[in-house]
Amino acid sequence: MTTVAPPRPFPGTLRPAALGADGMVAASHPAISRAGADVLAAGGTAVDAALAMAAVAWLALPGQCGLGGDAFALVREPTGAVDAFCGSGFGPDGGTPEHYAGQTVLPRHGAGSVTVPGAVAALSALAERATRPLAELWAPAVRLARRGLPCTAKTAGDIARHAERLGADPEIAATLLRDGRAPAVGTRVAQPLLADSIARLAVDPAAFYTGDLAERAVAHLTALGAPFSGDEWAASGEVAAEPALRRRYRGRWVHQTPLPTPGWMVLDQLAACEGELGAAPLSAAEVHWLAGAARIAFADRYAHAGSDSDGWRRGGEPAAVARAKERIRAGDLPGAAGRPDGDTTSLVAVDADGRAVGLILSLAFTFGAGLSIPGTGIVLNNRLGRGAYLVPGHPNEVRPRRRPLHTLHTWLVTDDDGGLRHVGNTPGGDGQVQWNAQLLSHLLDHDADPQAAVDAPRFSVFPGSDAGDLGAAAELRCEDRLGADTLAGLAARGHDVRTVGDWGAGGSAQVVSLDVERGCLVGGSDSRQEGVALGV
Known part of the structure; x- marks a missing residue:
């Protein structure tokens, strides 16, 4: 072929x-x-x-x-x-x-x-x-x-x-x-x-x-x-x-792993980003929006989520989505967010x-x-x-027979009829939920191929919902490859921007997509680590 x-x-x-x-x-x-x-x-x-x-x-x-x-x-x-x-x-x-x-x-x-x-x-x-x-x-x-x-x-x-x-x-x-x-x-x-x-x-x-x-x-x-x-x-x-979580984004179904994983956080970020992205990939406006959605999702996680708290309502409801959009536009963002540390594959x-x-x-x-x-x-x-937390009464407080909240999750994208479009994931602690949202935006908002998506410049909000990081000052950690204009635009929007080098954000994303027009599979493996995508 x-x-x-x-x-x-x-x-x-x-x-x-x-x-x-x-x-x-x-x-x-x-x-x-x-x-x-x-x-x-x-x-x-x-x-x-x-x-x-x-x-x-x-x-x-x-x-x-x-x-x-x-x-x-x-x-x-x-x-x-x-x-x-x-x-x-x-x-x-x-x-x-x-x-x-x-x-x-x-x-x-x-x-x-x-x-x-x-x-x-x-x-x-x-x-x-x-x-x-x-x-x-x-x-x-x-x-x-x-x-x-x-x-x-x-x-x-x-x-x-x-x-x-x-x-x-x-x-x-x-x-x-x-x-x-x-x-x-x-x-x-x-x-x-x-x-x-x-x-x-x-x-x-x-x-x-x-x-x-x-x-x-x-x-x-x-x-x-x-x-x-x-x-x-x-x-x-x-x-x-067990059933996967899912929500629609850009005309596709995005599927996620359920609690105790933070898969719902990716879906909530996408809900806040629906209709707001797609004009200028990796511009200050798009990075600001994705970072704001991440901060809100992490604040919701800390306030409400535990591995056995299935009854609480997540942020994907219409009213919550509208409030999230208003907060991002106004720059009214919480300080707690993710830590892109920890080793996973x-x-x-x-x-x-x-x-x-x-x-x-x-x-x-x-x-x-x-x-x-x-x-x-x-x-x-x-x-x-x-x-696990040692916060009295918190839904993630350490207790017997309670699984602590997790950073791991993975995702799939399908059509309305269930046809496969994309499958992917990345390691990286609490960076995962942010980078996976970024990957999905690259693929669905901008039609990026998998290798371009996994190699795209990355950013992450800090500090985290990791137990040892709560309360630290808020930063936006960005790879230098985002470019001087984007970094300056983020600083002008109120972010405390910290650069981490061209490839220093972390993660090792893997994506395989179906190319419907050509009838083949297309894959990408993150250049930040030593992996490879192989077709047969």
Whole structure:
């Protein structure tokens, strides 16, 4: 098939969009994308490909995701149905407000920062839609873990920044450090303990929540002072498909993962932006509007949202949308917003039948709690320390059997008849909800191709709804590539603009789109990291 690269309406795109006729994957590391492309080329589905990619991601990006973290997915079936899989676990049963009396924030690292990991439960549920068993799909990752993947610049940098903390855990140190330091780029990093764990859980995922592996995790954490009972592990092991959230924007349906994810925040930002964008991409006027919508969404999140607060009304209602628009026009914006920090990785896969998967995985902050379950190679998350509040009476106050609010989410775009148009996501802490809204605006307001959308200059409002960031002074962090005129226009509109370099905003966005006119898939992988989009 002869093709011509789609137009790129934004400056800064380093490479043309990838093209594929029968399937496509995109991820933040070449080995992850290769794993998915191999599955598609061998006749597997997008679900099969995403599951294989997830397991390789645990090896390729150990600071960003792992068996001890969380995972969320959206799946669009060939029928047009879109379902969500939400894998995040509970904090400790003994983690009552009284237990933390005298503290203002939860610890960000260590045993006290851990929630029960949800990734295995989510991927096990997703595997019910696979055409191949998990043991087959995860076998390549097991082999890679035993042999070792070459260390990339991203992983070497992650390890170097956290070497002292990682060195406190003997098994993490033995795996990731070389004489107390990060391995050189290109050094093979074998993870034999993790290989054994992946192989075992591929056969019996439930063992993570009710078997001896769960008992080992609980015993280790309680010995370090975390008030787990073990019952919260068993209660976190069941994930089922549930309806995705959705709203219309620019004549398309945008689907999002539900609570405890902040997918609703992206939909509310789009509601506030409907009819206001499209004239001048990345102009001061458009950046101001998107930033204002983000600030309002974060203020709503802090005021109302908890993982079990389904009854509260979100800002997408007509009256709330009208108020949001008035506030943005008047410059009457709240100060609380997002923190574009934390390590996560995201991936997408689409097959020839139009089945699409957006999957995002995380340990919360880089290397999570900095603890591993002894004898397993499994690094644990620090989602409780990042996501839960010690604010009395708040819907996100830490309590037993309450999942903390999450930063992870993923999205899909379909036509009225359910036909696939786009699937995408990005890591980046509370930057995610902002950058995903920006990606969707690039794609739907400006018809950008996926590579142009993921490489477009980025911006984020700060500080965050992360527990440790509340109350900091408001800033608008912008990549320099927005240009002098746009930056000056934002300052004139009252923003405290802080520049972060040409590519320094953060994130690693992945997008695959359907090019209806040419009958092919088009993909983009963010140039801010080391990933690639591959078509088959």
